[in-house]
Amino acid sequence: MADSIMKTPLLIVGLSLLILSSGCISKPTATPSGGHGQPSKVEPGLPAETPAAHDARMEWWREARFGMFIHWGLYAIPAGEWKGKTDHAEWIRESAQIPLAEYDQFLGQFNPVKFNPDTWARLARRAGMKYLVITSKHHDGFALWDSKVSDFDVMATPFQRDILKELSAACRKEDVRFCTYHSIMDWHHPDYLPRRNWEKATRSTDGADFDRFRGYLKSQLQEIVSGYNPGVLWFDGEWEDTWTHAMGQDLDDYVRGLNKNIIINNRVDKGRHGMAGQTKEGGFRGDFGTPEQEIPDQGIPGVDWESCMTMNRHWGWNAADTQWKSTEDLVRKLIDIASKGGNFLLNIGPRPDGTFPDQAIERLEGIGHWMDKNSDSIYGTQASPVGKPAWGRCTQKQRSNGQTRLFFHVFDWPTDGKLVVTGVTGKPLKATLLDGGKKLKFAENASGVTIDVPGKPGNLLATVITLDLAKPAPADRNRN
Numbered sequence: 492m493a494d495s496i497m498k499t500p501l502l503i504v505g506l507s508l509l510i511l512s513s514g515c516i517s518k519p520t521a522t523p524s525g526g527h528g529q530p531s532k533v534e535p536g537l538p539a540e541t542p543a544a545h546d547a548r549m550e551w552w553r554e555a556r557f558g559m560f561i562h563w564g565l566y567a568i569p570a571g572e573w574k575g576k577t578d579h580a581e582w583i584r585e586s587a588q589i590p591l592a593e594y595d596q597f598l599g600q601f602n603p604v605k606f607n608p609d610t611w612a613r614l615a616r617r618a619g620m621k622y623l624v625i626t627s628k629h630h631d632g633f634a635l636w637d638s639k640v641s642d643f644d645v646m647a648t649p650f651q652r653d654i655l656k657e658l659s660a661a662c663r664k665e666d667v668r669f670c671t672y673h674s675i676m677d678w679h680h681p682d683y684l685p686r687r688n689w690e691k692a693t694r695s696t697d698g699a700d701f702d703r704f705r706g707y708l709k710s711q712l713q714e715i716v717s718g719y720n721p722g723v724l725w726f727d728g729e730w731e732d733t734w735t736h737a738m739g740q741d742l743d744d745y746v747r748g749l750n751k752n753i754i755i756n757n758r759v760d761k762g763r764h765g766m767a768g769q770t771k772e773g774g775f776r777g778d779f780g781t782p783e784q785e786i787p788d789q790g791i792p793g794v795d796w797e798s799c800m801t802m803n804r805h806w807g808w809n810a811a812d813t814q815w816k817s818t819e820d821l822v823r824k825l826i827d828i829a830s831k832g833g834n835f836l837l838n839i840g841p842r843p844d845g846t847f848p849d850q851a852i853e854r855l856e857g858i859g860h861w862m863d864k865n866s867d868s869i870y871g872t873q874a875s876p877v878g879k880p881a882w883g884r885c886t887q888k889q890r891s892n893g894q895t896r897l898f899f900h901v902f903d904w905p906t907d908g909k910l911v912v913t914g915v916t917g918k919p920l921k922a923t924l925l926d927g928g929k930k931l932k933f934a935e936n937a938s939g940v941t942i943d944v945p946g947k948p949g950n951l952l953a954t955v956i957t958l959d960l961a962k963p964a965p966a967d968r969n970r971n
């Protein structure tokens with residue numbers, strides 16, 4: 492069984508999480524571990540955070556709603572291909588069973604001469620992405636910055652430029668919050684255990700010291716947090732048995748000790764419900780849940796979460812992967828996620844020369860055109876108060892004048908010119924087209940509100956209609 496799943500990384504992770512998390516595929520339980528309104532259930536080591544302090548720390552992230560994920564490193568060089576098989580990506584050292592000595596040869600080939608951090612940051616901003624999470628170190632152990640505690644870093648390549656330093660500076664210029672992904676699992680460091688199954692016979696564990704690895708992990712995180720000030724530390728690779736709940740708590744305390752304002756996902760600890768990503772009961776650490784390649788069916792009241800997804804089928808660059816999601820699909824996923832109170836982290840796998848795939852740029856620009864006219868219906872919104880309408884999705888925002896503004900994202904335009912919204916509570920005051928502000932007539936009825944809409948939608952991806960209600964903000968500013 493083990494061998495048969497070694498070829499499909501997503502399956503590897505999915506199954507290993509399924510096995511390790513015992514029943515992890517059950518519906519995510521809404522367990523705020525430090526979620527909105529709840530003090531973090533921290534064990535001894537850090538003072539408990541008050542709900543108000545937690546809200547203040549999470550505020551920019553909740554407002555942001557939309558970020559860019561970047562998976563980039565040595566694994567971009569083979570472009571997903573190895574000995575005739577073309578379905579590899581960032582897992583290629585594992586999925587193609589490449590011995591360390593052979594994999595390390597990529598060091599001498601990493602020279603992304605077309606890397607322009609300003610271009611990357613600008614593409615993120617223009618797409619409407621408020622933050623950017625890049626792999627500082629993925630499972631292969633390669634560091635994208637000038638690490639003083641490792642020779643397996645970008646300074647050991649012909650490129651010899653500190654990618655995190657340059658990209659963090661570019662993000663600051665574009666007002667995009669710089670963040671980093673960091674893998675706990677490390678297939679390169681001699682002290683990390685376990686070894687990959689297929690290399691156990693050839694890669695001794697003699698002298699391996701996992702506690703010494705934890706010290707190395709902390710040293711690199713200290714370099715990242717102090718050197719590049721990430722807004723989020725997006726941990727990953729926490730699922731192997733060698734990483735424990737106690738280690739997760741300790742690492743969470745350590746990083747928060749480096750920067751009290753940093754936001755940390757739930758993969759620092761052992762509480763993640765598999766690919767559904769939410770945090771289970773038991774005082775596990777993490778400021779937000781991390782559904783992967785999926786969107787929860789419903790919003791989860793009181794819990795912060797972020798769905799991360801690829802644009803095609805792979806996280807790292809795969810030249811053979813042509814299964815790109817459409818711009819319409821990506822915009823509607825952003826809307827669906829926002830309508831359930833979550834954030835969307837959309838991934839790019841750059842090429843080895845430092846450029847984004849053309850198909851990715853095309854989609855980023857298409858999303859950006861939609862966001863140019865409609866971002867007010869995404870940024871700083873809360874989950875729908877009317878569930879999931881058959882014609883599309885809804886988000887809401889509390890206005891400074893005490894009113895509530897509903898945003899109706901219409902995917903299926905009504906053919907009779909009547910948009911019927913059920914479940915609306917509060918006195919309707921005004922309806923408009925968000926793009927352009929044209930006022931629309933509406934009528935209240937027993938089940939809600941009917942809005943007279945133009946014969947054709949203004950935007951085929953999603954046309955947004957606003958409805959202002961004379962309704963005070965909800966008592967507890969619940970996230971959903």
Ligand code: FHN
Pocket residue numbers: 504562581582727728783799806
């Ligand atoms: O194994 C990784 C995978 O390569 C990728 O980084 C995703 C992104 O969230 N995380 C793990 C799979 O769950």
